[in-house]
Structures are given as C-alpha cells and as structure tokens.
Amino acid sequence: MDFKEMNCPFCKGLLKVPTNLTTCVCMYCGKKIEIDIVDKTVENCHEYENLCEIAMNQGANILLKHLDLMKSFKANLYEDAFKGYLDECLPIIQALDKACARLPYIDRNQLSKQEYSLETEQQLVDVWVKRVLDDMEITCKIKRFENGKSSNSRKLDENRFILALYMVPMIRETRLEVAESIADSITMEWGRRYPLQKFSKADYAEIRDGFKKRKLCFITTAVCESLGKPDDCNELQLFRTFRDSYLLNTEEGTSLVEEYYEIAPSIVNAIKVLEEQDEIYMSLWQEYLEPCFNYIKMGQENECKKIYVKMVKTLSRSYLYQ
Structure with a gap:
C-alpha cells in the first residue's frame, strides 16, 4: 500500500496516509480530515469567503425576521412554529458550520477580505454572534450604557425571548458540529452586553x-x-380551594380559569429561561399572590379575583406580548 505524508490542517501533526483514502482522522487531535480538499487552497479560500458572506449577511435575519414568533409560544402551536423556524433558518447555520469546517484548509494570505482571516472556529463563531447582535442593535435602535442598562428595553426583551425560546434551541437542535459553540457564544455575549x-x-x-x-x-x-x-x-391549598369553590362556580370565573390554563404554561416556560427568574417570582408573590392569599383568608374572594385578573393580564403583556 502506498502512503503520502501530510500535516494535519488542525494541529499540524505529521501523518502518513494511504493514497487511496479521501478522508482520515488525525491520530493526534482526533479531527476528521478531508484529504481531497487539503491541497485546493484557492478553491478553499473562495468557498470559505462565500460561506462567511452568507452567514454574516443573513445571520441577523434569524432573529429580526421572526419577532412575531412569540404569538406561537403556546402549547398547541409551539412545535409546528419551531419546526418551521428551524427549516427556514437552517441554511444560514449550515453556512457558518461549513465555513468553520473550511477554516483549517485556507491560506489566509489569499483571502480577499481580511476580516475573515481568523485562526480558530471559535473566533469565527464569536465574530458571527457579534455581527448578529450589532445588527439587532442598529435595526432596533438599542443603545447600551455603562451602568448595564439599555434603551428601548421592551424591544430588547422581545429579542431576548426569541433568542432564548427559539433561536438558541433551534441552533442546538441542528446537531451540527459547531452548534453548541454558537449557542454558548450567543448566551455569553448577550450576558456581557446586557447584564x-x-x-x-x-x-x-x-x-x-x-x-x-x-x-x-x-x-x-x-x-x-x-x-x-x-x-x-x-x-397553594388555599389558592386551589379559591379556584374550585369560588371561580369555577360561575360562568365568568370558569372562563377566567380556562384562560389561565391556556396561557400560564407559556408564561412559566418564558420566565424559566430568564436569569432573574427568582426575582420575578418574588415580585409576583409580593405584588399579587400574597395580597390574594390575605384576601381569601379574610373572605374577600372578589378582591382576590380583581388582583388575579390584573396579574394574568400583566404577565401576558410582559412575557407573551399579547
């Protein structure tokens, strides 16, 4: 069997590879190597830059074109909405994944755009994430301040929910090699910008x-x-008694309970991905649930119902944008 010597494009380790193979795995770093494209420097550079252009120029669309997805964040709509979102956005994530795969095979001196002259996949991923969030800030007119606050906080929260409930899960669901690196980079860069x-x-x-x-x-x-x-x-025992013995005894109360069961899982699911969820729950207890609890104990169920209705409406606007 004939062999040829080559350096791994990832770790530069010296390999002896059978000439009849088109792919191999580096014995040093474990990376898969496409032998037939290692020597195609010009073609690799051209393909790499094209993939970078697709990923960079279309990346923000994954976020900005889909801000209405929160309307589908419901038990009976989420799965279909998510699958449609995944199908539409997959080509952009695939372009970034392919660009990362080409990175070890390029000659950086032959690139026409030096902003893509990066050394590692992680660097390329980080550049892409920053580009997406930069484009979001420009389009949504969001400015960051030194105290950690931002302008247009409602629009920022809209983007945050799409990122947390659709975009990051979608990227992870692709199962592409670079998917987790992208998801981690988005989460960390967002946290750095918007603490x-x-x-x-x-x-x-x-x-x-x-x-x-x-x-x-x-x-x-x-x-x-x-x-x-x-x-x-x-x-909880008292709240359940209030529901069963007071609300469900009237047509209006039954409608309120049905509405609550329709939207409450979506609200809890949305709050669950937020870093400040404990603070949110404490605020809900102090502003709504503790007063409700006290009114029920005093036999003032109608006052409890008023607070209950206000809580549901406020939460719907804050977390479901309804």
Whole structure:
C-alpha cells in the first residue's frame, strides 16, 4: 500500500496516509480530515469567503425576521412554529458550520477580505454572534450604557425571548458540529452586553416538554417552588380551594380559569429561561399572590379575583406580548 505524508490542517501533526483514502482522522487531535480538499487552497479560500458572506449577511435575519414568533409560544402551536423556524433558518447555520469546517484548509494570505482571516472556529463563531447582535442593535435602535442598562428595553426583551425560546434551541437542535459553540457564544455575549437581562441556554425538548407538565396552579406553583414552599403548602391549598369553590362556580370565573390554563404554561416556560427568574417570582408573590392569599383568608374572594385578573393580564403583556 502506498502512503503520502501530510500535516494535519488542525494541529499540524505529521501523518502518513494511504493514497487511496479521501478522508482520515488525525491520530493526534482526533479531527476528521478531508484529504481531497487539503491541497485546493484557492478553491478553499473562495468557498470559505462565500460561506462567511452568507452567514454574516443573513445571520441577523434569524432573529429580526421572526419577532412575531412569540404569538406561537403556546402549547398547541409551539412545535409546528419551531419546526418551521428551524427549516427556514437552517441554511444560514449550515453556512457558518461549513465555513468553520473550511477554516483549517485556507491560506489566509489569499483571502480577499481580511476580516475573515481568523485562526480558530471559535473566533469565527464569536465574530458571527457579534455581527448578529450589532445588527439587532442598529435595526432596533438599542443603545447600551455603562451602568448595564439599555434603551428601548421592551424591544430588547422581545429579542431576548426569541433568542432564548427559539433561536438558541433551534441552533442546538441542528446537531451540527459547531452548534453548541454558537449557542454558548450567543448566551455569553448577550450576558456581557446586557447584564441586567440575561437568559439561560435551553433546548427544544426542554421547552416543548414544559408545556406538557400540567400542574393544578402553574404560576402559583412556580412562585411557591421558587420561595421554597412545598406543593401541599397552605398557600397553594388555599389558592386551589379559591379556584374550585369560588371561580369555577360561575360562568365568568370558569372562563377566567380556562384562560389561565391556556396561557400560564407559556408564561412559566418564558420566565424559566430568564436569569432573574427568582426575582420575578418574588415580585409576583409580593405584588399579587400574597395580597390574594390575605384576601381569601379574610373572605374577600372578589378582591382576590380583581388582583388575579390584573396579574394574568400583566404577565401576558410582559412575557407573551399579547
């Protein structure tokens, strides 16, 4: 069998490769090597730059063209909306993935655009993420200030929810080699830019399954869990009694409960990906649930209902943009 010597384009280790192979795995770094393209320097550079242009110029569309997706963040709509979003955005993420794969095979001196003259896949991913968020800031007229605050905070939150509930899960769902690096870079860069509006990295299955875990009191249960209260605590028992013995005894109350069960899982799912979720739940307890609890104890169920309705409407506007 004939062999040829070559250097791994990733770690530069010296390899002896059978001449009849088109691919191999480096014995030093474990990376897969496309032998037939290693020597095609000009073609590699041209293809690499084309892929970079697609990824960079279209990257922000993954976010900005889909801000209305929160309308589909419901138990009966999320799966189909997510799959359609994935199909539409996949070519852009694939272009970035392919560009990263080409990076070891290029001659940086032959590139026509030196901004793509990067050394590692992570550098290319980070440049792409910064470009996406830069374009978002320009389009949405968002400015950052030294104290960590930002202008146009509502528009910023719209983008944050799309990132956390659709974009990052979509990128991870592609299962591409570079997917987790992109997801990590987005999460970290967002947190660096907007320290007061961070979000956690989630995946599609986690969010999808969150809609299926039906509990008797979605928001009240989540709040009480955050405060360290058990599922059979006095507060939850009283809230369930209020629901069953007061709200469900009238047509209006039944409609309120049905509306609550329709939107509450979406609200809890949205809050779950936010870094400040504990602060949000504490605020909900102090502003809405504790007063409700006290009104029920005093037999003033109608006053509790008023606060309850206000809470649901406020949460719908804040987290579902309804």
